[in-house]
Amino acid sequence: MELKHTLQLTQKPTLIMTQRLQQALKLLQVPTLELQQILKQELLQNPLLEEVDDLEESQETSSSEDEQKDLEEPEPVDDEEQLDWAEYYQESYDSSPGRPDTSAEFPERVPMTVSTLQEHLLSQLRLSTDDPELVEIGEFLIGSIDERGFLTITVEEVTGILGKTVERVEEALKLVQTFDPPGIGARDLRECLLLQLERDEMHDSLAARIVRDHFDSLKERKFAEIAKKARVPITQVQAAGDIIAKLNPKPGHVISYEEPKYVIPDLVVEKVEDKYVVFLNDRHVPRLRINPSYRDMLRGEKSKKDKTREYIIGKLNSAKWLIQTIEQRRKTMVKVMKCIVESQMEFFERGIAFLKPLTLQQVANQIGMHESTVSRVTNNKYVQTPRGVFELKFFFSSKLQTDNGEEMSAKSAKEIIAQLIDEENKADPLSDQRIADMLKDRGLKIARRTVAKYREQLRLLPARYRKRH
Template identity: 40%
Template sequence: MKIGYEMSLKQVQKLVITPELRQAITILQLPWMELEQYISEEMLENPLLEFKEKDEERGPDSADIQEQDELSPNEAEEKTNHDIDWQLYFEDASDIGYVAPRESRDEPEVSFESFISYVGTFHDYLMFQLHISSLGEDRMKIGALIIGGIDDDGYLRMKISEVAAMAGVSCAEAEKVLGVIQQFDPVGVGARTLEECLLIQLETLKATDSPSGRLELAEKLIKEHLDDVAQGGMVKIAEALEVGVLEVQDACDLVRTLDPKPGRQFGGERGPAYIEPDASIERVGGEYVVTVHDVSAPRLSINPLYRKMLSQVDCQQDGAVDYVKSKLNSALWLIRSIEQRRQTLQKVIECIVKFQRDFLDRGVKHLRPLTLEDVAREIGVHESTVSRATQGKYVATPRGTFELKFFFTSGIPTVYGKGASSESVKKMIREIIEGEDPKKPFSDRVISEMLREQGIIISRRTVAKYREEERIAASTLRKRFC
């Protein structure tokens, strides 16, 4: 057996993802807001790119410049000398007997745009209440440590012994300061457990309302039967406390009005998230028109100065020529990729409108089952292309704003041969539950049988799954005794 090295030439086919193709894939799956940021970053790196408005407007002083060019030098100088300073003219009010004080023009003008808006956090709000409280300076330091240990939900996640050790005081002193903080707004802040949080809120209700058996019973439920309240075991609670079921139900309703996470109403440090649709579907006459929103944005173009430089550059400057050519090819590919993204998104949404016409006309109950493969086959692209085109994008319709993935739903078999979408079945389940008798709520098996009567073949487990996805409680928790 001979062992050695040899050199051979072999030709094979291999799929290679080029940087340009990778960029096109990235651009396709970016929502419009992120695409704007991506374009801005590319413009910083590529000097050949620039925004080109739809209407190329002339400069603000182009007419004046043209007029001055037509004048002779003496006439232009005379016209400049006789120009009126309108700002000085309107500042002078001596003709009505008022002389305004002369302000120094060297002082910088303060604009409101220079100020940065600031929204206080949950902990800032607690510190503000601590500073206006009647606590002394030493206790305020203890209070600052306690507030630092409160999370965004409003619970104290530090042991009171740790706070006392850090402040160098006794646990009793730290408990007194904690009692003051627990009276701050929102009610229930500073609690260490769910039970303590609910009891603090209940004590506040006792202070504002006249004491009643309902409040006392609610306090017993929180202390002794909180798990049973969560599971809806009202009959079990009534037997244990030897009271009526209606009284227990009334007390449970009161407990459910309390906030288990008092700090979440501040929403943390992040502000509200807004959705910017990538496209809109509007009804014009009897048809639906799809508009991709990046159509109204300024278009990218190649800076003509660099084009001119490329045609006039000296051939000996190979480094500069290669640099400009590489940036030109990169800019052209970016422009082509953005236009390809717009066309693909337009085709995908138009295909969705074609398949989901009944939904746009009549509502969610008429949403049809649809897969990525159906759309890909219709518009002649790969399934992965449709998946990237619909990823994280929203569309505004006459029925509301929906994610594009919303229109792709699995199908439930029916006796009529055509499948029903999961979203339409969820809508039907919600309508059945909303129309039930609260004293005798429908179980999942009964709902399954009712849907079978309407021609939808669905199991009890699937009904339970869809009900939980719609955040609807089970029949035992929905039952009312009055």
């Protein structure tokens, strides 16, 4: 067979992700707070864009008809499209007809200066002793404490590094362990719990004895075995276990220097009479319009094509496209949320137990959009409803079959499992198999391993750990 080189021309359709298309997809995906920052950046970069407030908008509305008569239509550089200034000069981006009241004033959040765990401990060290050697050892020990609050180095290692005696290192460690939060500077979990019990003046209590002498049995919650060895009633062991359960296994997390993350809903669903109304919660999103002052620069000879005119035409097209994209984003988000409300009407009326199975593809088919578009709309977005604030992904879940042929959401099954465990007899808790049998009696087909998976996702303990005496 002879091999040779040949040239061949073929045609095939391909999707080219232009810069504008990529930006449009990004604007659709970002939450409201991030969109606010993006639009503020666009206001700085594009001189033809300006933000309009409510007062200006009301004044312009009354005089819009007279001003629109004076507008001219300059010709773009490529002569392919006429610029309709009458359309874009007075139009501004209005995010929603159901916009909430913007007259409400909110106090500005002032950034707080929060110290780290090490800084918090060092400040206590300097107030606790004026011994230079103890301060030196204490600073080294504090630098060796991890974010959980545990000491990550042994006394012997500290002795070898600093050249201090074991007695002085132990003295410095005991000093650090008296600092706030309780349990700080422990070398393991057992010592951490004992330090907290000692701080609560429970060093000689049954709880402290259990942690000291029966820690392995405590981790397995073998209360009967502990009661037999300690020669005390099992009810007292149970009460001591409750005390130990309230202690903090990671005391370092009490001093957190991470800024809290606030959830601000992107959409709002309110019940007005017998209907649910959906609108955007974008009162702080800049409302954009085309700056009218640049129209004078485009007047004159249409054939004139200098660099200034070309620059203004380019920025004008960019501003027009941005305003249209934001408006399209608003319509798409409201359309998707309205579809979710219609599909999950029983949830809004009766609660989580009546949440229906729903997929992104089902919503996409109902509103005539692609599944990826719905995914971008629901990504990292939150909605405020009469039943609380939920992530949009919350309304989508897999389905479970029932005996009568109907479908039930996996979230509804989890809610039923949590309710059964909450109402169970604590002296005889329900096993996963018994829960599966009870769900089967209710017509829900679910396996024991699925019950176990849902229980773990709900962070509920197995039956043997939930037993009370």
